[in-house]
Amino acid sequence: MNNKLPLVSLVCILLKFSNVECIVGGHTAIPNAAPYMVSIQNPTHICGGVLVANNWVLTTASCVFGKSNLKVLANSHRLLTNMERVGASVSVVHPQYNAASGINNVALLKLDRPAVSTQNSVIGLNDAVVISGAPTAFYGWGSLVYGSAAKSNELQTLYQKTLSAADCAKKYQNNGGLISGYICAHIQPGQAACSKDQGGPLVDYRSGKLIGIYDHGILCSGNYPDVFVDVAAFKSWIQTTMST
Known part of the structure; x- marks a missing residue:
């Protein structure tokens, strides 16, 4: 992760200026800044996700429950790009996920191939x-x-x-x-x-x-x-x- 925040933003956070509009x-x-960030698409962006391994994405169960043909855009700052999307061959929703209550709202997507080449992006x-x-x-x-x-x-x-x-x-x-x-x-x-x-x-x-x-x-x-x-x-x- 790139930990270099704009100076004014960092100052606002650390000094806890609750009445200052540091970032409107x-x-x-x-x-x-966030190489682990991915876009989950079906066929366009529906949710965010996070690379927790080079071929695994963590997201919420509510994002992917009941959906198929999911693809992931990684290594991109922009959604509108010609970069290749990686397919998700396996979707694992937490077995105790309850859509009505929202409890255990986590899921993992296993990608068809690694989305990144190094662990620095995980x-x-x-x-x-x-x-x-x-x-x-x-x-x-x-x-x-x-x-x-x-x-x-x-x-x-x-x-x-x-x-x-x-x-x-x-x-x-x-x-x-x-x-x-x-x-x-x-x-x-x-x-x-x-x-x-x-x-x-x-x-x-x-x-x-x-x-x-x-x-x-x-x-x-x-x-x-x-x-x-x-x-x-x-x-x-x-x-x-x-x-x-």
């Missing part, structure tokens, strides 16, 4: 309990405006701070609560993940490890935290699935 709605990512998995206040970077090609079907052609970045499961549950206590296996990230109103960002990576800025994959938010508003699948909670399942 996110901004275009630095090319090659992200490590977090295995520590997520606490509140850690600076993060989130990546996605999703909608730039709530309700819009349009996607961003260029990969976008949003810098946020983590919320532990307990702290996030308090924020969501009047909005359906927070089920087990999730964490959150937040910065301020007007900055949030959005439609077709699902499955995209939330990365710990300091360790460079994957701590979450985007699940949902409320109206892409940033008034409430974005909710992410807690990668640490599923690390054992991910590793076991890739080894079989």
